[in-house]
Amino acid sequence: xxxxxxxxxxxxxxxxxxxxxxxxxxxxxxxxxxxxxxxxxxxxxxxxxxxxxxxxxxxxxxxxxxxxxxxxxxxxxxxxxxxxxxxxxxxxxxxxxxxxxxxxxxxxxxxxxxxxxxxxxxxxxxxxxxxxxxxxxxxxxxxxxxxxxxxxxxxxxxxxxxxxxxxxxxxxxxxxxxxxxxxxxxxxxxxx
Numbered sequence: 322x323x324x325x326x327x328x329x330x331x332x333x334x335x336x337x338x339x340x341x342x343x344x345x346x347x348x349x350x351x352x353x354x355x356x357x358x359x360x361x362x363x364x365x366x367x368x369x370x371x372x373x374x375x376x377x378x379x380x381x382x383x384x385x386x387x388x389x390x391x392x393x394x395x396x397x398x399x400x401x402x403x404x405x406x407x408x409x410x411x412x413x414x415x416x417x418x419x420x421x422x423x424x425x426x427x428x429x430x431x432x433x434x435x436x437x438x439x440x441x442x443x444x445x446x447x448x449x450x451x452x453x454x455x456x457x458x459x460x461x462x463x464x465x466x467x468x469x470x471x472x473x474x475x476x477x478x479x480x481x482x483x484x485x486x487x488x489x490x491x492x493x494x495x496x497x498x499x500x501x502x503x504x505x506x507x508x509x510x511x512x513x
Contacts, residue, residue: 323440324466325380325447327456328372329483330357330364331472336480337453340473345388346481353477360473363503369401371497371507372469376445379405380428380436380459382452383414389450390422411439411447413455433462440464453481463489467496467511474504 330340339345339354341361347354357364381389393405410425413432420427428435436459439447449456449465459465470483493510500506 323442323444323447325436325440325449325459325464326372326467326469327449327459327465327483328368328469329451329456329471331470331483332356332475332477332480333472334476334478335482335484336477337451337483338481346384349479349481351480353480356475356477357473360503360505363501364471364505367499367501367507368471371509372448373401373404376408377404377448378409378411378439378445380439380447380449380452380455381410381412382455383412383416385451385455386410386412386414386420386422386425390420390425394422409444411435413452413458432458433464436464437462453483453485456483457485460484461489463491465512467509468493469509470507472506472508 329337331337338351339347340357341355342358343354345354389405393402396402406423408424410422411428412420412425413428449459492513494513495508496511497509
């Protein structure tokens, strides 16, 4: 059985919405998009090294999938881009339009059941990138084995949070903690 890890960028106050750019996810009137961008230069090499250098499959919600699919297939070649493009991508979506990014597949309507089946079939680590609504579903069904959280020294107030109150009570153990030079911290919590 393979494991599932959530990779998330959050503010000090727990917001994960729109870290890269203002137009990424303005839903709910969120006006603080792009809060992580000033830190990317010091963070992304770390993310690639500690979380994305080994083989993985990806679980996406539709909004995050569309953001990634709009960039990575056309981005200049890089090791990270090659890995993302080659990875098997599973998308939780009710939209009927096709998924154009190579190796992309729609999860069936019962997302929790589909993810449990993916975990049972074996293979590389399943990673969730962004996808706040999908994370809430996975938390509610106790399907997350590990959280890899990069916390940015920023407070934005309102916005979508990593933990919105739907998580099942459970315990995680700190497996890794690092402070990056730019003030961002990385903590990896594994299911105890």
